[in-house]
Amino acid sequence: MIRRPRLSFSTRSFASLLLLAAIASSGAAGAAERTFTVGGESKNSNITFESESDFETILGHTNTAAGTVVADLDAGTATIDVRVPVAALDTGIELRNKHLQSGDWLDARKNPEIRFVSRSARKLDDGSWEISGDFSLHGVTHPVTVRAQVKAIPAAAAKAAGLGKGDWLRVSAPFEVKLSDHGVEVPGKLAGRVSDLWKVKLNLFVNANA
Amino acid sequence: MPATRLASLARWAHRGAWAAVVIALLLPLAAFLADRGWGQEVRILSAHEPSVVELNRALWTPGDPVAEIYGNPMSTSTRVLLTSHSTVLHPQEDPSLALLPVAAGGERPLQVQTLWWAVRLGAIGAGAATVVLLALAYFLRRRQRATVPAPSA
Numbered sequence: 622m623i624r625r626p627r628l629s630f631s632t633r634s635f636a637s638l639l640l641l642a643a644i645a646s647s648g649a650a651g652a653a654e655r656t657f658t659v660g661g662e663s664k665n666s667n668i669t670f671e672s673e674s675d676f677e678t679i680l681g682h683t684n685t686a687a688g689t690v691v692a693d694l695d696a697g698t699a700t701i702d703v704r705v706p707v708a709a710l711d712t713g714i715e716l717r718n719k720h721l722q723s724g725d726w727l728d729a730r731k732n733p734e735i736r737f738v739s740r741s742a743r744k745l746d747d748g749s750w751e752i753s754g755d756f757s758l759h760g761v762t763h764p765v766t767v768r769a770q771v772k773a774i775p776a777a778a779a780k781a782a783g784l785g786k787g788d789w790l791r792v793s794a795p796f797e798v799k800l801s802d803h804g805v806e807v808p809g810k811l812a813g814r815v816s817d818l819w820k821v822k823l824n825l826f827v828n829a830n831a
Numbered sequence: 832m833p834a835t836r837l838a839s840l841a842r843w844a845h846r847g848a849w850a851a852v853v854i855a856l857l858l859p860l861a862a863f864l865a866d867r868g869w870g871q872e873v874r875i876l877s878a879h880e881p882s883v884v885e886l887n888r889a890l891w892t893p894g895d896p897v898a899e900i901y902g903n904p905m906s907t908s909t910r911v912l913l914t915s916h917s918t919v920l921h922p923q924e925d926p927s928l929a930l931l932p933v934a935a936g937g938e939r940p941l942q943v944q945t946l947w948w949a950v951r952l953g954a955i956g957a958g959a960a961t962v963v964l965l966a967l968a969y970f971l972r973r974r975q976r977a978t979v980p981a982p983s984a
Contacts, residue, residue: 664880669903677945680905680933682877713939772890782886791890793899822903826883 653695657790657827659688659703665784665826668705670798676814681721685709690792690827694773697744701752703823705735725808732760737767752794761803769794774826787830795822834978841971848964855957862950866943870910871929873919875940876902878932888924897925902932910943 660666663684672679685706692699707729712718722729739754749770756765774789798819800807807815879887879902887900898904901920911931920930933939 664883667877667879667883667903669877671905673907675944676948677942678875678905678907678909680875680877680939682903713933774886774890778886778889781889782882784886791887820906824879824899824903 654691654693655788655829657690657692657788657829659686659690659825659827661785661828665828667824669822670710671820671822672816672818673820674814674816679712679717679815681710681712683709683711686823686825690790692742692771692790694744694771697750699739699742699750699752701737701739701742701754703737703825707733707735726805727759732758737765740764756796756798758798758800758803759805763798763802765796765798767794767796769823784826785828785830787828789829790827792823792825792827795820797821832974832978834975837971837975837978841968841975844964844968844971848961848968851957851960851964855954855961858950858953858957862943862946865912865946866910869912870943871914871916871919872908872910873914873929873931873940874898874904874908875911875931875933876904878902878934891924897922897928898930900924901930904930911940912943912946914940 666684666686667682668684668686669680669682672681683705686703687705688701688703690699690701707722707727710718710721710727712721721727724730727735734757736757737754738757739752741754742750742752744750749768752767752769754765754767755762757763770791770793772791774784774791776788779785779787779789798821800817800819807817876898879900884901891897891900901922908929914931918931920932922928922930931940
C-alpha cells in the first residue's frame with residue numbers, strides 16, 4: 622500500500638500565503654497598467670518625416686495611425702505598437718506621393734504598413750521615456766531607440782479640446798530612419814534631391830477610454 | 832560654304848557665347864535679389880488642428896519648445912520665397928519665431944535652396960554653352976580664313 626505524504630499544517634499555510642501574495646501582486650500590477658488606443662480622429666495623430674537635401678527640404682506628413690500603448694505610468698514601463706499605412710503618407714505633391722508609394726520607393730502594394738513595436742520602454746529620471754524597438758519599413762525591420770516625451774492630459778483640458786472622454790496622453794517622439802537600412806535605394810536620377818536620412822516626428826494623442 | 836556665310840555664323844556664335852556669359856552672371860544676381868526682396872526665414876511645420884493648438888497651449892510651460900504647440904516643425908529654419916507675411920505666424924509665447932504652418936494637402940512654399948539649385952544648374956548650362964559657342968566661333972573663323980583666297984600680288 623502506497624501512503625501519500627501528508628502536508629503538515631504549516632506547509633499548507635505557507636503555500637496558501639504564497640498563492641494569495643501572487644494573486645494580490647498580479648492584481649496590483651494590472652490595476653496600474655492601462656491600455657491606450659492610438660488613432661481615432663485625424664487630429665489625434667500628426668506624424669511628419671523630413672528629408673533634407675541641396676535641392677529642398679521635404680516635409681511629409683500623415684494624420685493616419687493605429688495601434689496601442691500599454692503603459693504603467695507609475696512603474697515607468699510600457700509596450701507600444703504603432704502602425705501607419707504607407708498609402709496615407711503625403712509629401713504635398715500628388716506626383717511625388719505616387720512615386721513614394723511605387724515599387725521604386727516604399728512599395729505600398731507589397732508593404733502596406735510602417736510599424737513600430739517596442740521591445741523595452743522605461744521612464745528616465747528627467748521624465749522622458751527611452752523606448753527601444755523594431756521599426757519596419759519596406760518589409761525590412763531595423764532596431765531603433767526613441768526618446769519620447771509623454772504628458773498626461775487633465776480630463777477637463779481634453780474635454781475642452783474636443784478629444785473625448787477618458788484619460789489621454791500626449792506622446793511626442795522624434796527619431797531618425799535611414800532608408801538604405803530598410804532596403805530603399807534613392808534612384809540615381811533623384812540622388813542629391815532626396816536624402817537617405819529621414820527625420821521622423823510623432824505627435825500622438827492616445828486615449829484610455831476604448 | 833561661302834566665306835561670308837562662315838563669318839556671319841562665327842559672329843553669331845561669338846555673340847551667343849557672350850549672351851551665355853551674361854546669363855551665367857545674371858542668374859545668381861537675380862536669385863540674390865529675389866531672396867533679398869521676397870525671401871524670409873521661417874520654420875515650416877505640419878499644422879495641428881486649432882483645438883489641438885489650444886490644448887497644447889494649455890499644457891505648455893516656459894522652457895518647453897514653442898513651435899511644437901502649433902504643429903510638427905522642421906528641425907531647422909528654411910528660407911522661403913513669395914510667402915505672404917499674413918500666413919507667417921509669430922507665436923505669443925515667443926514672437927521672435929516665424930512659423931509657417933502647412934495644412935494637410937496644402938501648397939508647399941518655394942524654398943530659396945531650390946532656387947539656388949536651379950540657378951546652379953542654369954549657370955553650369957550657360958557656362959557649358961559659352962565654351963561650346965566659343966569653340967564653334969573659333970572653328971568657323973578658321974574655316975573662313977581657309978576659304979578666303981590669298982590676295983594676289
